[in-house]
Amino acid sequence: MSEINIVDAPPGIEGSGFFATSLDKVIGLARSHSLWPLPFATSCCGIEFMATMGSHYDFGRFGAERLSFSPRQADLLMVMGTIAKKMGPVLKQVYLQMAEPRWVIAVGACASSGGIFDTYSVLQGIDEIIPVDVYVPGCPPRPEAILDGFGKIQELVKNESGRRRYSDQYKQMLASYGIE
Amino acid sequence: MAKATNTEIIDLLGEKFGEQLFDVTEPYGLLTFSTTKDKVINVLSFLKENGKINFNFLTDLTAVHYPEKNQIAVVYHLHSMVSGIRVRLKVFLHENDAAIPTASTLWNAANWMERETYDFFGVKFEGHPDLRRILNMDDLGVHPMLKQYPLEDPNRVDKKDEYFGR
Numbered sequence: 395m396s397e398i399n400i401v402d403a404p405p406g407i408e409g410s411g412f413f414a415t416s417l418d419k420v421i422g423l424a425r426s427h428s429l430w431p432l433p434f435a436t437s438c439c440g441i442e443f444m445a446t447m448g449s450h451y452d453f454g455r456f457g458a459e460r461l462s463f464s465p466r467q468a469d470l471l472m473v474m475g476t477i478a479k480k481m482g483p484v485l486k487q488v489y490l491q492m493a494e495p496r497w498v499i500a501v502g503a504c505a506s507s508g509g510i511f512d513t514y515s516v517l518q519g520i521d522e523i524i525p526v527d528v529y530v531p532g533c534p535p536r537p538e539a540i541l542d543g544f545g546k547i548q549e550l551v552k553n554e555s556g557r558r559r560y561s562d563q564y565k566q567m568l569a570s571y572g573i574e
Numbered sequence: 575m576a577k578a579t580n581t582e583i584i585d586l587l588g589e590k591f592g593e594q595l596f597d598v599t600e601p602y603g604l605l606t607f608s609t610t611k612d613k614v615i616n617v618l619s620f621l622k623e624n625g626k627i628n629f630n631f632l633t634d635l636t637a638v639h640y641p642e643k644n645q646i647a648v649v650y651h652l653h654s655m656v657s658g659i660r661v662r663l664k665v666f667l668h669e670n671d672a673a674i675p676t677a678s679t680l681w682n683a684a685n686w687m688e689r690e691t692y693d694f695f696g697v698k699f700e701g702h703p704d705l706r707r708i709l710n711m712d713d714l715g716v717h718p719m720l721k722q723y724p725l726e727d728p729n730r731v732d733k734k735d736e737y738f739g740r
Contacts, residue, residue, distance in 0.1 A: 480711045512726055512733070514718045515710060 401427065418556045425469070425495075426551040427457040429544075432468035432492065434485060437475030439502035439534045446537040456544060465491035470547060471524075476504040477517045489524045490573065494559050497551065499543050500526045503533040525567060577657045578627050580605040586627065590620060597664070606662040611674045614665050619680055621652055621661065628656045635677065635687035637695040639669070641721045646672045646695055673698040694719035
């Protein structure tokens with residue numbers, strides 16, 4: 395028997411020579427296994443992420459082989475490290491320059507909540523300025539934790555309805571961050 | 575060239591400035607003295623340009639806030655590259671009138687150090703070519719190293735030990 399695992403097909407109607415399922419599921423399947431992350435790494439969590447990208451943990455096996463250091467083709471913003479208030483507008487601009495659909499993962503205590511830096515100069519969690527989908531705890535989180543967070547993002551992407559980004563609820567959520 | 579001892583330095587300064595220097599101490603062997611803000615540039619330029627002692631390098635320029643005395647001290651650390659000796663000069667200002675002539679006329683390095691001191695302590699350096707904040711965001715609105723600000727917001731509950739199983 396082969397050691398290779400193949401992703402299960404989404405639920406659908408199978409017959410000889412055709413397979414019918416919903417468009418959302420096909421799109422979700424494709425998207426979730428070809429996420430292109432934009433690593434916004436500012437501190438120690440960024441170093442931990444470099445280990446995740448290395449051959450031992452091999453982030454690339456999830457279809458995230460091409461890290462985009464430009465917002466242009468990226469669909470997953472990974473914020474890793476302390477975000478100072480002075481960096482806040484820069485992070486928000488990067489988020490705004492990414493095209494929908496886009497997801498955000500806050501890696502580590504600093505990006506999630508300000509961490510140990512309960513200080514005048516540090517943003518107390520990036521969810522004050524941009525919406526966040528998944529938080530990864532840890533200071534810094536081990537590569538396994540980052541992979542786990544990425545797996546959670548993949549689940550979200552896989553199960554997202556094609557209409558979600560057009561819903562009023564989503565628009566209201568963006569409006570609460572002052573994003574049109 | 576023999577190193578000038580602290581005694582020699584203070585004798586030299588005493589000859590030149592007399593009563594304008596006070597509070598002379600030597601904690602851990604570092605010669606420390608104070609002067610007033612009118613005289614500070616004279617004293618600094620003498621220390622820098624006197625051939626005997628030649629304190630040609632400004633190591634550090636910062637401030638200390640003494641809230642119980644309502645004072646802010648501006649501190650200058652000088653280093654002589656020639657003879658490897660150091661000296662410290664302090665100027666005490668009232669915290670409501672923290673203004674002092676700029677040392678950037680003597681050392682270009684003072685430019686950014688004074689911007690930092692202004693950023694964190696609100697000390698105004700008169701005659702500084704470009705006195706803006708350097709590290710904090712422009713719309714911070716406070717000088718965060720002044721001691722009237724508590725280290726932590728006392729009303730926060732999200733850091734209580736019980737939430738972390740401690």
